[in-house]
Amino acid sequence: MQEQKRHPTIEDVARTAGVSRAAVSKVLRNAYGVSPAMKERVDAAIEHLHYRPRVAARAMRGSSFTLGIEIPDFGNHFFTRLLGGATRALVGTPYQLIIAPAEGGSQEGYRAIEALADRQVDGIVAISPLVSPEWLERLAERTPLVMLGRHDRSTGYDTVVGDDAAGARLVLDHLLGLGHRRIAHLTRSEDVTVPSSGTPHSIRLAVYLERMRAAGHENQVRVVRTGEGEEAAEAAAAELLRSEPTPTAIFAAHDELAIGALRAVDEAGLDVSVAGYDDIRIAAQPGISLTTVDQSGEEMGERAVRLLLDRIAGRTEPVHEVFAPTLVPRRSTRAPAESVTAGSPAAAAAG
Amino acid sequence: MQEQKRHPTIEDVARTAGVSRAAVSKVLRNAYGVSPAMKERVDAAIEHLHYRPRVAARAMRGSSFTLGIEIPDFGNHFFTRLLGGATRALVGTPYQLIIAPAEGGSQEGYRAIEALADRQVDGIVAISPLVSPEWLERLAERTPLVMLGRHDRSTGYDTVVGDDAAGARLVLDHLLGLGHRRIAHLTRSEDVTVPSSGTPHSIRLAVYLERMRAAGHENQVRVVRTGEGEEAAEAAAAELLRSEPTPTAIFAAHDELAIGALRAVDEAGLDVSVAGYDDIRIAAQPGISLTTVDQSGEEMGERAVRLLLDRIAGRTEPVHEVFAPTLVPRRSTRAPAESVTAGSPAAAAAG
DNA sequence: ACTCGGAATTGAACCGATTCATCGGCTCAA
DNA sequence: TTGAGCCGATGAATCGGTTCAATTCCGAGT
Secondary structure, three states: OOOOOOOOOHHHHHHOOOOHHHHHHHHOOOOOOOOOHHHHHHHHHHHHHOOOOHHHHHHOOOOOOOOEEEEOOOOHHHHHHHHHHHHHHOOOOOOEEEEEEOOOHHHHHHHHHHHHHHHHOOOEEOOOOOHOOOOOOOHHHHOEEEEEEEOOOOOOOOEEEHHHHHHHHHHHHHHHHHHHOOEEEEEEOOOHHOOOOOHHHHHHHHHHHHHHHHOOOOHEEEEOOOOOOHHHHHHHHHHHHHHOOOEEEEEEHHHHHHHHHHHHHHHHHHHHEOOOOOOOOHOOOOOOEEEEEEOOOOHHHHHHHHHHHHHOOOOOOOOOOOOEEEEEOOOOOOOOOOOOOOOOOOHHOOO | OOOOOOOOOHHHHHHHHOOOOHHHHHHHHOOOOOOOHHHHHHHHHHHHOOOOOOOHHHHHHHOOOOEEEEEOOOOOOOOOOOOHHHHHHHOOOOOEEEEEEEEEEEOHHHHHHHHHHHHHOOOEEEOOOOOOHHHHHHHHOOOOOOEEEOOOOOOOOEEEEOOOHHHHHHHHHHHHOOOOOOEEEEEEOHHHOOOOOOOOOHHHHHHEEEEEOOOOHHHHHOOOOOOOOHHHHHHHHHHHHHHOOOOEEEOOOOOHHHHHHHHHHHOOOOOOOOOOEEOHHHHHHHOOEEEEEEEHHHHHHHHHHHHHHHHHOOOOOOOOEEEEEEEOOOOOOOOOOOOOOOOHHHHHHHO
16 A cells, blocks of 8 residues: 555644634534634634545534435436536535446446445435335435436435426327327337336336327337447347338437437438437437437436435425426428328328 | 434444454455354344445545546536446446536536545546646545546656547548648637647647648638537537638547537538547437547546556556547548649649 | 464454533623 | 623544454364
C-alpha cells in the first residue's frame, strides 16, 4: 500500500481553533448555539487545514448527505434523461448523488440497490423493474425509497411512472390510423413482460394485443423478442423482415430497440414504418426522425428526487405520480404503401 | 423522520452465533485464522439475520470496497462508453462502482471528485480535463487516482488517454485527401482549448491549425465555438453555414457536436461534409453514418479501472497509457462538390 | 506427565464524526 | 445579594465495524 498522508480530522480543527470537537461539529452542521466569534475561528481553522469532514464517520451517527440512484443500463439513453433531471433537482441542496450501475442480469438490480443501502445513503431512487415488491417494502422500512417506472402502489415507497397504457394506445392508434394492419411488436425477453406484472413493457405489450384485437387484426399479431441493446434489436428485426408476410409497421417497446429496427429496415431496403417509446434525444435527428412517445424523462427524474427529499424530511404517506405521455409523430411512420387510404381496402380498390 | 427498523449489527451476529465480534469480522473479510466450523456457524447467523455490514463503519478503519468515477456530462455518449468498460472491469471483484456526475460548470469537477474522496472510496477514476494538476497531485497523496483523457504525465497518478494528435491528423488528412480546403473546426469554448493545456480539445484544435497551415490553407482556417450539447452545436453550425464563404467540411471536436452540425447541414440543405471524434454508437446508424475516430472508449474505461486496482494493490510507479485511434470513414464525408478531383483545381478546369 | 508452539479465538482500543447531558458565566428580576 | 433562566461551550458516550495484543486450546515432542 502506498504511503499516504493522513487526513486532518475534526480533532485537528478543534485544536488549532482552540475549541472543543463538539463546537466544530456544530459549526459544520451550522446547528443552533454557536457564537459568531467562534464560527469565525473555526471556519478559519477549517480553511487553513483544508479540512473536509469524512462522510463515513458522519454517517455512523448522523446522515451521509448522499442520495443513491440505481440505473439498469447506461446504453439506454432514456435513463440518462432521468439522470439529468435527478442531477438538476439536487443543485443547491447539501446532497450529493451517487449512481450505482446494475448492468448484467436481473440479479444485478438487487446487488446495486443493496450496495447503495450498505453505503448508508439517506435515500434511494431505483429503476429496476424486476425486483419484487416485498423486497422493496422491506428495504423501504429502513431507507426512504422512490421507484421509477413501476405501476405497483406500495404503501412503503413512492412511485413515479409514465402512463404506459395511454402511451402505447397513442402509438397503436397512430399506426392503425395510418392504415397499418400488419403491425409487429418488438419487445424484450419474457421476464420483463410477464402479464400483469406491472412492468412498463408488459403493459405496452398488453395494449398492443388488446388494440390489435379491437381493430380486428388479431390474426396479424406478431410479437418479436430481443435482448437489450440495438444490435440485438437489429438482428431480431432483420429476422422478422425476412419472414413472410413482412409487417408494414413495427412498434418497438423503446427507442433503443426502434433504432435497431430502423437499421434492419434500412438494410433490407423495405418500406416499413417504425415507432418507438421514450423520445430519446437522437430520435429527433433528421436522419432518424423516429416517431415515438415522449414521457418527459427529465421531469420524472426531477420529481423522483423531490419526492425522496420530502420523504427524508419526514413524509410517510406514499405518493404515486403518473406522467401523461404525448405522441411525437415523425417521418419514420407513414401510411403503408399497399393501401392508399387508411383502413378501407374498398377505397383502395376503387382508387 | 419516519420510524425505521434497526439494522442488525455485527454484535447481533456474534451473539446468535455464540462467538466474538472479532471472529465475525474475520469471517466477513475471510481473513486468516478461522476454523471451518466457526465459519459455518457465523455464515448461518448472517444468513438468518439477513445481516449486511455497513460500509460506513468498515471504512472507518478498513476499506470501503468502493471505487468512484467522476463523469462530466451524461449527455456525451462517449462517457457512457467509458462507463460500460469500467463497469465490466469490476465484475467478479468485491468492489462496487459509484458514479458522481459533475454536470454544470467547470467547478463541478472539483465538487464531484471531492464528494467521492469524502466518501472514503478506495480509489478514483476521473475525467474532468479542467482541474489543475497540482490539485490532483495533492489528492493522489491520499487516494489512488487514475485520470482519463489527460496528457499530463504526473508521478502521483496514472493516465489513460487516446492519442488525440494522431486522431486529429487522421481526420484532417482524410478531409484534405478528399479535396476539401475550406474546412471549419467546431469546438468547445476557450477554457477547454487553452493552448498546450493538454486537454484533448486543445490538441485537436492545434492539429487542425497545424494541418491547415501545412496544406497551405491557413487563410481558410475557421474555428467556431459552441457550448456543450448538440443543440448548442447545431445553433453554432447553423450560424457558420449562413456566413460566406460556406465551408465544404466541418471537423467537429467530438461526435455530439458533429450530430448537431449534421442537423444544421440538413436544415440548410447544403452539401457539407462532417466528421466527428469518438465513434459513439449512434454514429454508425444508417441515417447518420458519421465519419469519426474510434478511440475504443470501453477499453479505455476498463484499463483505467484495472490500473486503479493495481494501485490499490500497492503499485506506486505511475503508468501512462496511450490508446491509438483509428479512422472510421462513413458517408458523412465525401469529396466537395466543386472540385472533381482531389487537391487539383487544374484538373477540375480541364474536366 | 509436562512443556512447547502454533493456530483459533477473544477483549479492548480505535477510527472520526454526532449527540446529549452538563457546566460555567452572564443578565436580570426579586 | 441571591437565584432563576438562558446561552454558549464542553466532555463523554456512541455509532458499527477493524485491528492487534493477549489468551486459550490442542496436539506433538521429550
